[in-house]
Amino acid sequence: MIDPVILLFLSSGLFLGWALGANDAANVFGTAVGTRMVSWRNAAIICSIFVILGAVISGAGTSQTLGKLGAITALPGAFMTALSAGFSVFVMTKSGLPVSTSQAIVGAIIGWNFFSNQATDTSTLAKILSTWIICPLLAAVIAIVILKISKYFGRKMNLSLIRLDAYKRIALIFAGALGAYSLGANNIANVIGVFIPVQPLAELKLGSFSFSSTQQLFLLGGLAIALGVCTYSKKVMLTVGSDLGQLSSTSALVAVISHSIVLFLFASQGLEALLSRYGLPTIPLVPVSSSQAVVGAIVGISILQGITAVKWNVLGKIIVGWIVTPIFAGIVCFIGLFFLQNVFSLSVI
């Protein structure tokens, strides 16, 4: 049984997980549900299962990167870091900025580093910052390649309109499952990454199986995301399907697949090991923004379709989000830690 005090401290991370599930599931299944190609019930079940699997099986890579940025060693400190990230996401969303949990948590960790006088690992920070820019660019490139390939094969295969629709439904389910797995693997670090160095949970033994604190945290985080998917994502999927909803179903499918691949690339330890074995440059394991990956993919598709009018205001908002979100989260975290330490007399370092 988890100590209620520990659970209370974990609540900020679990809330982040819930919000992530509620919002980002729309990037994975929004189109499929919005266009009624897949029922919300099926989408929620598939999304929940694969988010948990992704978090538990492949969540370690991105969590380690966040750990390198700032190893928070006290539970109240981790609580405030996750809470300030969650609060920043809330405020930025209210301001209409395309906010990313990944960027908020990075800012919050740096806020903790400042408060605790710990030096921020600049090489890790540079790696993380570069992925924020690379992520949408890579999604755009992948989307262009996939769309080209799908158009080529679409022409060769000459499938009937009706049969093509059936295949698209199946593909949307597979792409959604891959997307949910990648989302769990990549973004679980945002949810519970800051709690891992604290190791708040005792090892759990079930017969011959034992679950470490980290594994339990991954599971709890995954369950929180799944809860977000099951309780709140329907509304988001049906109403916020916005950008994706305006695309044709093929383009939307390509956007979802590209998003899933990008998130997977930035989370896969297996791929990293494979690339380094052959002496190739590795892809940093960093939690990236699911929404920005989708936006990048849509831009790629638009370029390919000859839509040259770039929505500068959307692009501008994303760039503002890159700067404002982490700074805001960092400041909120710094102030919050100050209060926890000096008003509530809790050890945050």
Add this chain to the structure above:
Amino acid sequence: MFENFSLFKRTSELESKIDQFFEKLAEASVIYRLAVRGYLREGASEEFKERLDTVGELETQADSLRRDIEQKLYKNILIPDSRGDVLGLIETADDVLTLFQSSLWAFYIEKPLIHDQFANGFKRLTNMVIKAVDELALSCHAFFRNPHAVPAHNSKVTLYEKEADKISSELKVKIFESKIKLVEKLHLRDFVNGIDGIADHAEDVADRLSIYAIKRLT
């Protein structure tokens, strides 16, 4: 193995119904041609009535298929992107069948007196109209399976329609230059317009289809 999945079963059923619908259109055009040629030979004979009934049956069957397709598309929420286009296409294509039937009914009820000097003109006009409708049926079929082929079929529909317009104008000139009574001239003119109107409608459907095909290809 995939056929066992209900999604693929529904897909196959819908595909088959759409194919059947356009088969009815092609079948009706053949019968229509035979009926008009038969009328030119022997008037509103028993055989003509049978052909009229056959076209009527085909129209009823096509109507029922259209309703079935509409229900399947909406009930099973299939092809959400192109559902409106498919329904628009099927509804306007269904009107071609209605035009075939009403044209034959007009022959049967009004029994126009077509003098030998005009018979060849009517024959040529009917042939051209049928060519336009047959090409339209091919174009509709291509829309579902190979949208790249739609423009080529539609160009032929337009070509046949223009040719039908030319034949109908020539025929009307011939009718009005002839020595028959004015009332007969006006009566025949209505029939020429009625037959030519089928090709006009086929061209309208082809125009819609061109837009739908462009949407599918982008």
